[in-house]
Amino acid sequence: MSNAKTKILARLAGQSDISVELPKLTGDWIQYTDPVEQFCDTAIEISACVHLANGRDDCTELINRLVCMDTAEMVCCCAADVEVASLVLSSVADPHELELLDVFIAEGKIGVAENGAIWVDDHDIAHRAALFLTQHLVLIIKSGKILNNLTEAYSSGVMDFSRFGCWISGPSKTADIEQSLVIGAHGARTLDIIVILDE
Amino acid sequence: MKIGLFVPCYIDQFYPEVAVATLEILESLDFVEKVFYPKEQTCCGQPMANSGCNADLPNLANRFVNQFKHADYIVCPSGSCVAMVRMQYRNYLETSALPMLRATLELSEFLVDIANYECGDTKFPYRVGLHQSCHGLRELGLGQSSERNGIAFNKPRSLLQQLRGIELVELQRSDECCGFGGTFAVDEEAVSCMMGEDRIADHQQAQAEIITAVDMSCLMHLDGIISRKSLQLPVMHIAEILAGRVPKSLVPDQGACDGN
């Protein structure tokens, strides 16, 4: 055991026992009559673009018509069953090769109505750098996967806590210069969200 | 019911009219049998305690208990001094004295919670800016602070609203500190005065004719700046307004009373 660890633990051993109980996480947390609608509204408020798709085919069509696709040269899609001409991410050896990535498309596991965030993990994404390096990000989420609030999300059992995962909410932004909001800081300049409605 | 009148030292010395107004209001209540004023009272000890010097507090706390032990309620026209007594004295007193601390109330708190006070026909036909004195608001909970999420209420405001002809103005920052803060006013003179100026400017943009508060200390600080800048914006303690006093430098606008 390292010297510092021994010392820190020894100091902590003298800690007075104030036995504060760890609270339960169940509670009267916010619910929406229509979480999908709330999700879309919140996402728009935080500068994302939201598109509704009826099924996978419609989703493919929507993506191909996105403004960011017009001039895109390097496109990469990690979402299943979406027909977009694409670079195969797993064939890229080094994430630095993604420097010129224009559009990256991925599918989220959960959406949250209260904050417009989508949970994306790197299960199907060989290089997580793609999520942040791309100029434009497209996230797909099934409407049935949209929950009311974060507490519901963490207890949904869908999130995998043995790998990288991230809540993404809107395009990257900063207000570090005089509090004026600028969209497109270091990460994606735009975020398009495709909500696939339940059939 | 016997009420002990607790008069802060600086009100005794500099603003006796506030204590007189408080006394008159308390004496006007039907259920009050007697309002007594212990002559030996001095100061609650806040200036010293604020400076980290609390050696005097045990003595002052015990004197307080002795002076007011016969009172059912102890009422004081200052949120700050009541906060001092209620929050700090308990560290220096026997547990038997603690109920007395809970029975020590700021004037508007007493009027709303205990007396169900009604202002009757009292008029105050002016545009009034209510300054939320911090200790009253956040230590005593006289109202809901703007930071917190909950049902809005405000005891001093609910009293003032009953006055005929009054118009309470809406401030841009509903409960920002005036910058008095006891010794802070001198230790951090520059920031303190800027805070005071900003508060005054907020009341001015809201076109208040008078600033009131539950604490004369905030008003003393604001009035000091108002007076130095020769502005026309008198300050009045809430007790003076409730007791029906007229602002010193304003002539009442008779028309403002109509239809109320």
Place this chain on the structure above:
Amino acid sequence: MATRNTPHPTLAKRFVADRDRAHWHDESLWFIREKRDLQAHGLPEWEELRARAAQIKKHSVSNLAEYLLQFEKRATALGVTVHWANDAEEHNQIVLGILRSHGVKRVVKSKSMLTEECHLNPFLEHHGLEVVDTDLGERIVQLRNESPSHIVIPAIHIRKEEVGALFSEKLGTETGATDPKYLTEAARQHLRQKFLQADAGITGVNFAIAETGGIVVCTNEGNADLGVSLPKLHIACMGLEKIIPRVADLGVFLRLLARSATGQPITTYSSHFHGPMYDGEMHVVLLDNGRVEVAQDDDFREALNCIRCGACMNTCPVYRRSGGHSYSATVPGPIGSVLNPLKSPLEHTSLPFACSLCGSCSDVCPVQIPIHHQLYQLRSELKRQGNIKTAKSLQMWFVGMLFRRPRLYRLGGWAARWSLRCFGKLAAFRWLTIWGRQRDLPFPPRVTFRKWHNKNRPTDGGRHV
């Protein structure tokens, strides 16, 4: 050894003297406070969330050893190397050691108050490494050779014209350009190259999860993620109070953090790192640096609840008007005025007094730290340790003596009223009182309330009723 910093009132006075800038600074921060209010008031369970968060933190801080060990075990199982550091010096040596063993030359770093606390940048630079702060605000202050003035918005004290001039000199932007959009784009291009060239990425830690061995880092810009997704080496530096027991606790904290910090429902990126990326390496450095001592202090333990949202700074009427640098501390503002004097009282004596005790910080705090009560308490602590100026103590002893003796009090009161009546309008007198320099002194009446009462209610006084 420790020297007293320039007192807060001296630096604050300088800041306030430029009244336009002080007003602009105040308004910028108040704007964030208003955005925060919209979010906080829009969530019905806000106060309940604060209460839960405070309880989770209190629980974790009182069971640190258990949770740190659990975290170490789980993180190690995920392939992370966990390091422990007693103080800043050890922390910096550990980081340097890791970087050297990988032959690192260029480091990108996302915002971490802890590395500021340890002065990691100058340390690494001294050892020949290039360290680039990648948060836009931090990059601005780094290029100006300054320290951040706010923990969330490091460059809040700098005007866009100044950023324009700085970028024109350092990044070659057009002279006179001040548009934040243009300047941000320039920084984006400049920092992209830094991300692509970096050999290692350093991040702070917003939360470390004992249950899973993961860490969470929150940013709006995406700089932390870029910094640790391109280079293969990730070093995360954290104070040991950042530990939370369960991953689901994030459901409470992430709902509070960004709402309190910037008035957003959640930060753009809330990244959960569980183990290194494919083919990469991840290290977590756990730092004490005085935190254990605070954890054991019954009066101040709750200060460790802090999740560094900065809301207490945005709401503090003193911070807004005196600027972050007036606190001469890594963490300024209300919570900084608690944390810094706890660690080095002699250096930071003036901070607990840089407060009007208005209590707004305690009401705004998402983890319910009774900040202003702690500041009040600290004042008497400092007095007890003999860190308060003798003049002030003497003055207070004198006033205390008056208040203990009603006769003397009456005499003193008479003297005060008399001198105010006679000299209150004299410039020299006003100057001496300090109060009277910018404010008129009250003009006292001839008769005190006590005298009035003697005359008008002769039977209602005294103890015998």
